[in-house]
Amino acid sequence: MTTRIGLVGAGFIAGRHLDALARIEGVTVAGVADPRADRAEVLAARVGAAAYAHWADLLDVERLDALWVCVPPHAHGPVEEAAVDRGLPLFVEKPLAADLGTAERLAARIGDAGLPTSVGYHWRYLDTLETARDLLAGSPARMVLGAWLDRAPRVDWWARQDGSGGQTVEQATHLFDVARVLVGEVEGGWATGSRSPDGPGDILDVCTAALRFASGAVGSFSNSCLLPRAHRIGVELVAPGLGLWLTEHQLVVTDPDGERTIDREVDPFEAEDRAFVAAVRGEGDDVRTTYADALRTHRLAVAVATAAADGGTVQL
Numbered sequence: 001m002t003t004r005i006g007l008v009g010a011g012f013i014a015g016r017h018l019d020a021l022a023r024i025e026g027v028t029v030a031g032v033a034d035p036r037a038d039r040a041e042v043l044a045a046r047v048g049a050a051a052y053a054h055w056a057d058l059l060d061v062e063r064l065d066a067l068w069v070c071v072p073p074h075a076h077g078p079v080e081e082a083a084v085d086r087g088l089p090l091f092v093e094k095p096l097a098a099d100l101g102t103a104e105r106l107a108a109r110i111g112d113a114g115l116p117t118s119v120g121y122h123w124r125y126l127d128t129l130e131t132a133r134d135l136l137a138g139s140p141a142r143m144v145l146g147a148w149l150d151r152a153p154r155v156d157w158w159a160r161q162d163g164s165g166g167q168t169v170e171q172a173t174h175l176f177d178v179a180r181v182l183v184g185e186v187e188g189g190w191a192t193g194s195r196s197p198d199g200p201g202d203i204l205d206v207c208t209a210a211l212r213f214a215s216g217a218v219g220s221f222s223n224s225c226l227l228p229r230a231h232r233i234g235v236e237l238v239a240p241g242l243g244l245w246l247t248e249h250q251l252v253v254t255d256p257d258g259e260r261t262i263d264r265e266v267d268p269f270e271a272e273d274r275a276f277v278a279a280v281r282g283e284g285d286d287v288r289t290t291y292a293d294a295l296r297t298h299r300l301a302v303a304v305a306t307a308a309a310d311g312g313t314v315q316l
């Protein structure tokens, strides 16, 4: 039986999902919605889908089995609520929202409805992340260093606090999510941030946090968007006799035998889409970040961003 999918948002990440979904047997992307109708049309034309300028029309007209929500952080809310009203399983891109209140409200609605969900923390599908977790099972992490040192993406909403929630919420959230998988939950800590005179938009463009994990491990996480291109994005871990450096592309392992580099073999975007399609069909159980789980990551990212703005304590 064909699984009919709708895409809301027709920007960069929607294009990646569209291409991944088109490779899955038995999947039809039925419609694409974006207020920038030209974008919806271009994306829809790639797979012969219908284009809509408003997601409400997509939901009203098409018979869908699941919805992929690929809107900017500030645009979350109404679309998820309408999907819940229709009982539609939801794939939602990270971050869940630009703020915490919207995500908390949606999590409650989605939880009450008991709908299948998946959230786009695609690092969870890296085979190298699984290798890192296996290695740390024998020697638990005592310290984690996360870095997201990059340029500011050139989309109009990104460098606005009310558009994206800031870089910590929008990008460094991946680092916090990986740290939760590899090190466990954060108990608290401290953060600070600053704006540069020529920094983009109105967001903090340098931010750093020192965090304490329930396991007793400690972590430091820094992000900046002042660079001309991606410079250093990943998570380093220190455990007794074991050092790890995980990026989206590789895992470097240092142990008593020496140093080795393991390249990823999985396309994590395709893997997360395949896993959610299987879950929607009732054929699989490999969703690695449900909405409820992603809310914990989002809560942490917002807590760090809030503390950074105040130069203060990370309160969870």
Ligand SMILES: NC(=O)c1ccc[n+]([C@@H]2O[C@H](COP(=O)([O-])OP(=O)(O)OC[C@H]3O[C@@H](n4cnc5c(N)ncnc54)[C@H](O)[C@@H]3O)[C@@H](O)[C@H]2O)c1
Pocket (backbone or CB within 6 Å): 008, 009, 010, 011, 012, 013, 014, 033, 034, 035, 036, 039, 055, 070, 071, 072, 073, 075, 093, 094, 095, 120, 121, 122, 155, 156, 170
């Ligand atoms: N998992 C990842 O690594 C990853 C990578 C890139 C982007 N993302 C996330 O995906 C989201 C979108 O990012 P992007 O790079 O595709 O941005 P983008 O600006 O390229 O695309 C967003 C699109 O959403 C549209 N839009 C805005 N409001 C809408 C609404 N109410 N209904 C329908 N469409 C609406 C915009 O017109 C735009 O075309 C962001 O939250 C971003 O963090 C995740």
